[in-house]
Amino acid sequence: MVNPQTGLPDPAGGPSTSPSTSPPARRRLLARLRLGLAELVLRVGRPSRRGRLTRGPGLRRGSAVRLRRGPAVRDLLDEALAGVAARPTRLILTTLGTVLGIAALVGTLGLGQTAAGQITQRFDLAAATRVVVQPEDKGGQEGEAATQLPWDAPDRLARLNGVDAAGTVSALDIGDDMVRSVEGLDGQKTGYALPVLAGSAGLFDAVRASLKTGRFFDAGHDRRGDRVVVLGKHAAEKLGINRVDSQPAVFIGDQAYTVVGILDAVSGRAELLDGVIMPNGAAKTEFDLESPDAVEIRTQVGAAQLIAGQAPVAIEPNNPSAIKVDAPPVQGGVRRGVESDLNALFLLLGAVALLVGGLGIANVTLLSVLERISEIGLRRALGAARRHVAVQFLVESVIVGFLGGLLGTAVGVLLTIGVSWGRDWTPILDNRLAIGSPLLGALIGLIAGTYPAWKASAIEPITALRGT
Template identity: 35%
Template sequence: MITVADLRPARLSVRDVLRVGGAGLRARPLRVFLSALGIAIGIAAMISVVGISTSSRENLDRQLAALGTNLLTVGPGQSLFGEQSHLPDSSIGMIDRIEPVLSTSATGKVVGAKVYRNDRIPETQSGGIAVLATRPDLPDTVGATVTSGAFLNEANARYPAVVLGHRTAERLGVGVAGPDQRVYLGDQWFTVVGVLNPVPLAPELDTAALIGWPIAEQSLKFDGYATTVYTRTREDAVEAVQAVLAATANPENPNEVSVSRPSDALAAKQATDQTLNGLLLGLGAVALLVGGVGVANTMVISVLERRAEIGLRRSLGATRGQVRIQFLAESLLLSALGGLGGVLLGVVVTVSYAAYQDWPSVVPAWASAGGVVATMIIGMVAGLYPAIRASRLSPTEALATP
């Protein structure tokens, strides 16, 4: 005896849905590969952008943590009338008397002095290298180290000796320091006694030529005013010292003093990175959209090519809902393949680039998970119309299609 329950169409289990969807994809491997590749490229672009940016930021954070972010810088600001002010001669000594301050040093820009590899280079081709009068205790305060030679000391600071920043040495073609290495600075020859490693806490030193304070005043018409005072404080007193630095450096005109710290520059860099990330993520979203169009195109063509199959399934009792589920499953599986492939490709690109730059490799979990979720949403949206179209085909119409 046939009951009403026997006339009801069988329900498809999750396993059945995956099997049917997978069979539809295996029947068209090349088309599936190309459609999944479009999605994978978009996801890989998003993962790579986020991963490389995060790895770069993590590397910078580690460098700053190793050197310490308790470095404050003091410089001259502008007067009420917009004129450039200068720090008093006593500012360095007064700052050094603040109780939590551990060390203090300073540099002063030597206006008009230019640096050349030799005296035959045209005057206009100076390369924008700044000449800074420097105190010998600068490396201890800013965490600078030399890659070749030695830093200035009380003896050679009175003579034409120069220490080149990392990028300055590269521009001038100076590989190592030595008595035979000379550069033409301020219309006279200076011996290169040292070359610095990059200085993360004071990047302005990387593009500078550092000379002694006495020789700058004697030979290069240096006015003797400090343009940057570097102050290292106790970690627990950074904010307190920062609050009193302006008034201490220039008690008469504290509003004409500029005070900052490396973390301020880091925050600005991170804001720039976020803007760039937004732009590149937008490009990744466009790539994802293109991949979604590819999925939709693949599924629509699949419906047109498989009208006879759809009609046969409907004739054998498959409901419209089951046909919709079948094509949605194919679309979701196709998108999942592209998403997982894109995440793996993005991770490989991030790890490879980070290893090349000697950075720690960091790929945020939210980026990987978000990439997979994005592809599933794209698959669902892209496969919805083809699935509905397939479910609306009548058995007789579909079977009559040649």
């Protein structure tokens, strides 16, 4: 015979050891029947015990007791995998629809998450805690005396819970006066037309100012009306001042001011960097400043909206509507806006692409069933039951769907990363999305493969083996 070890079955026939189903085995079988789909798949291929028992008593041949089971699950998977791998070009074309669909879904959701995360981040860093208060446009209320902010507005605001710092800021009208660093020196006679501003001591804290060198002026300078200034870094460059330890002076018109510090950076009010800032006290005496132009407020995180509502009342209890407040927009609104605008369309596109992808898989699998009729017949002749054939084609289309899902996820993730890179964003992607998408592809394959698999299992081996 073919295999010397096994050889021909003993014709004399050994004692018939036809397997009797013992009670525990039967119980196990029943328990197994109650289990779910996974167990069902595992059970595929095992011959039913009832079938074995139908063997007649005339059974004599030794081969009749060969205790063989059906195909192992792994073998069925191997067969399906080989079936898929046999036509690589077709495999790629078949997965294309699913790849596009999943890529659209993952890309849309990923970019949506990334964009939303980005907006939140930017607002948190700078603008989300900035509130600016100023009088309503004077032109708006004709005839009435223009509303003026009180000098003690920062103190009133500081009493509100949620305000970290507050300070006034005003632009000074210096007429035709120029700003010079040294009086009478050549080339400096005319000086520069720099903006001159006045602020309270709390201003620097409110705008998150940092110093290049020196110090800020404080409430004492303000109260005494000391003629000191802090220079913005661009103004300092123009005036040629880069250190303050020698107490350099700048001249505004003919009046000298001692430079105490140079600003390096501020947030929100960038004009401070271009200007010369003096305390309110000096501005009142030298330039007749009547009231502050605006108050810069730095709030605690999340308190901006609250402070925006309270600030006008704190400053002008009699006529809060005369105060104009600039506050950051509500974050949730922005995020929701981004998600609904962008995503709805792309999600729809993704869903359509997935539908088309699923139909593509169904189509190609059906085609492949028709093409492989003789293979199906052969498998049936080799002992495959209908369900083995069905499972093979079902698994093949699940593999195709899963591969499409995997590729699509990769493309979607790359898309998210690419766009984020282009816009200097930090890509944000939900892990569940990356894991779930290939599974979604597999599910689509499963659904798409159901009809072709049923069709394949219904093919009669006789028709399949005839001819060719």
